[in-house]
Amino acid sequence: MNIDIPAGVRTFSRVETFQIKTILKKITGTFEKWAYEEIKLPYFEYLDVHRKGLDEEIIGRSFKIVDRNTGEILCLRADFTAQIARYFSSLKKKDLPKRYYYTGNIFRYVQPKGENLWERLQTGIELIGSSRLEADAEIIAVASQSLKDVGIEKFQIDINNTKIFGILRDHLEIDSDSEYRKFMEFIKKREIFNLKKFISEKKAEKEIAEFVVNVPKFQGGIELIETLLKKYPFLTEALSQLKSIYEILKDYGLSEKVMFDIGEPKEFSYYTGIVFEIFVEDFPKPVGQGGRYDSLISKYDGSVPATGFAFDVLNIWEYMKEKDLITEKNYKDYFIIDLTPDKKNAYRIGKILREKGYKTGRDIIDRPLKDSIRFAFENRYRKVIVIGLDSSEKEIYIYSTEKEFKKESIDQFIKKIVPKGAKYT
Template sequence: MNRQIAAPEATLPRGIKDFLPDKAAKIEYLQQSLKNVFHRWAFRPIVPPTLEYLEVLERGLGAGLRDKTFRFDDRQNGKLVAFSPDITPQVARIVATRMKGAPLPLRLCYNGKVLRHTEQQAGKDREIIQAGVELIGLQGPEADAEMIAMAIECLQSLGAAEFTVDIGQVEFFHGVMDGLDLPYPQALAVQQAIARKDSSGLAELLSGLSLDDGKYTEIMALPRLFGGREVLDRAADIVVNDRSRRALENLRQILRVLETYGVEEHVTFDLGELRGLGYHTGVTFQGFLSGMGSAVCSGGRYDTLTAHYGMPAPATGFAFNLLNLLTALDRDLERTVVQCHDVLILQGGPDKQAAQRLARALRTQGYACARDIIERPLQDSLDYGRKMHFSHVMVVDGQAGEVRSIRLADGSEQTISLQAVLAGEFRL
């Protein structure tokens, strides 16, 4: 007596997912669409490894990413190895060590998976699919604007109707905070209040400090400096330190380039955005789709990263989180990404050579087709073909030398010569 073994309740670790054909087709579509944009902007593909030595990888990771790194012993040599939590540091290592003599700038793109430790909460992905670009060797606002314009073009190519790219500048924040010598716990609390846009909480944290009126005004403005281009003017009226004012001029120059590209309508500014403090050295940006709280892409300038691997070079880039992108566009992709196949081929009787020759010929002609090897009633094969997104079913009569072609969308059919189909004289 055969007993079926019940599947365990949890077949995968928390935060890890299987993607069945329909979802996998959408992910593949997203990857290919982004890859097409990367190619149009003259970026070349690179494939980083799955594993890195931990001591090498950590050179390019900020404290936040170090804490999220999966690590374990390599049984071959006893060293610690790790799955990278982000592809950008891997690209920085490759450029600095393997491509050191290559002419700059380098325009590199990638698709890949990363793993990150996360808190144990529902819906938090630990396996992330990234697609992104890195521009190594260029300084200046035009290079930063190129990244933002590319990200916008990517979203447009995917048919995203409503989206914004939110731009920040870590140098603006550093200029405001210069000279504010706070213990780490207090400095962290101030940063968190600014990130939450919590003006009352921020005021309470600052109340016990000896700040002059100008510095107090600058800090208290940070949670409120977000919105359209008018934010840059509001900030210029408030800040007096040179570092923040240089950051504002950098953003104005970037905006002028984006206006030339014709994408400025999608841009907003958030000068209290602190996401890139431990990693970036200038402009940062995140892409958001309407109705989606999490960013679908993020990027910015990171001029010190390749130096950790022995080759100082200015750099900027961005990466899409394809799982967030899939969540945001899932319903829209339902209409545009249907992985259709062309022909399901049937033949009754013991001799199936005619059907096999037909399958080979159709594939040579560029059609996607499969043999329905199971012996079953025609109606069952038609039902199967519809469920598997075939457009046609062809029933082969080897003795008569004929093919009955049935269009599954409306049930219309026609009978044609097998020889004509084999010779490529019939088109679906």
Template sequence: MTNPSCIEAPLPKGVSDFLPETADKITFIADSIHRVFELWGFRRMITPLLEFEDVLARMGDELRSKTFRFDDRQTGRLLAIPPDITPQVARVVATRMHALPLPHRIYYSGRVLRQAQMQSGRSREIFQSGVELIGLNSPEADAEMVAMAVEVLKDLGFTGFKVDLGQVEFYRGIMDSSGLGAEVKAQLQEAISKKEVTAVRSILEAAGAPERVKEEISLLPRLYGGREVLKEAARIAGNERSKKALDNLAQVIEILDIYGVAEHLTIDLGEIRGLDYHTGITFEGFVPGIGEAVCSGGRYDDLTAKYGYPAPATGFTFNILALLASMAKRPEVEASSSRDFLIFNKKDERREALEVAQKLRSLGYTCARDIIKRDFESSLDYAKKTDIRMLLVIGAEQCAADQLYLVRVADRRAVAVSKEELFDKGLELKFDQEGENHG
């Protein structure tokens, strides 16, 4: 609830405040992702919030069109807020890490801003956690990205999710060998990206395309499914570029079989997302109940060369807010926003309260002291509203001199415990039927 007497303080469209409960959940999800990244040998990099626009512009026209820009009063140059962290990693690797041995295994986490159409309702602020594997041009490197994404989703407790695999070189080979003009190709690209089979056929008919070209291109939006897609694609692929792309995809899938993640894979050769950016394998991860991808990535062998250091590269990123939308109500995520103890001191002297709090923290528990002077019920209500699990009363009438009074906030069940028992068992203390029910 907002304060009716507060000053008007609206936010720009497309950005949000994240209050502590939500911020705790975002942190929990990000930490879970980073734990997997580190287990796979990746090291964290932190990139700046600002870049010179002409430096960042080398990432390509698609992302450049979504970039926030403004003047730098100090230099007179145009500054930009990055719409994606991958180009920043490419810049750092090319300019500051080129003397180090390859490959570079880098992970990152941060917020980026992207321009969005006002009527779209989409957030302009994106929380990203991703990895970049720079310096390896092999199917195993691409497979590693997909396998790691699957491991993260499993680690987060998802079931029934799918990772769609694409290969943009297959599409490029078919289009380049078609003999069609640039305008017709642009129309087809838009229709294929939307899976509009009828529109694709109409464009080809109007362009007078040969039957072979019609068959190849008309099939693109329908090349979606299991491994049978590879056989169907091989049947129509009449150029070496597309055949090589299919062979690469088959090798990646073969390696993913070793990782044991085949059940989560689908093939989509009509997926042409990021066509001006990716150079090979692409993939997107989808979880039940969410219409947008929670992770996406692929191979991008040309990016570091734009900063003077040619190196093959592959990577992917998670959209943390999309993950949050799909798992915010899960028990383990809900628990991540709770705290352990609130100390309510009924004694005039504060030493015991501070010493107990310090000891609990040294044992790894979160512990706050209710410094405000208020009665028991008010303190219990505060604990409930701020998602604290236990109220620890010092100096309660129900206790002996060497005891503390522990109240479980959720159901008000209480028990008198010694300090030794509390410090030994903490939150694992049993609230049996003999425990009091305060109030």
């Protein structure tokens, strides 16, 4: 019998699950401190609705099924931002701003090799209703604080502005979407030879041609933006926005984290302004990305500006595991072994401990006592309670290791139990 799972998915162990859950709890706790509220979204969407907000390339990689009720084609969630745009558009009352956060999997097909998974665990935020740069800066600030709160200090925020490419498209008179995609692919892959050939065929003006050929090289700090502003006045509006958001991020104390990477266009066509990716030191994959998408909601209903970002949670987890930044262990408090026939004391003590907030398990397998005690400590229980070890059922043995224990009456033990985490003076 085949009990394997598909190549594009994976199972996470108890320890791994606890680690990921701990990371998520800290990140979403940061979101909530900034007044973002959680929203739960369905796994399934109508394909035609999802298609309105997403590139054909993403739609092509989505997992599709048939709705048995209507016969329409559904797809598993391929992107949260498009889904939230659809949800927001469905609201009758659209009081602004809206601050949402979400956690869950997106599903896209990739060639299942190595660590390529069909499920990508994300958590992120969306700020709907403001076109101001301070909204973009808030999104970046929340992302930065979230990383700091999980113990990641060495990260870099690569910022760009998609308006630069819109301006280039207009000046180069690129009419068709297919031609524009080809042009952007040359930039993304930093293919300078193909960029030279492309602008030669377009007979571009010298200033524009010079900028395009050098786009893949434009990486640096605020000095780069100031230089480009002086040299390429046709990009003044887009570059000025980059300079302005840098000034706001300086007020947040994040200026040293900011880099500008003009030659890095982003994955989604719905971005309309400031975009960014977050990288951590000595780790090859981005841990987060986001940006402004002022035209996305209009594809469903209304025209409302918005911005947001998402973390790739598994990338954060892999990095933290690699750098030994996950210090929390999934400890449980008590493991109760009752050797008496009726087990009443085990039920009683367990009930009281759980009511006081202690994680408490009970042995329900017949085996030698020493094996049960070993099992408890190997499975991260802090203490083991043994009932009925001698002739008295009113006394218990409390093990702190496999060999160290103390003897105490049940009544005395129960009187000493206080709520977990309580502070007394």
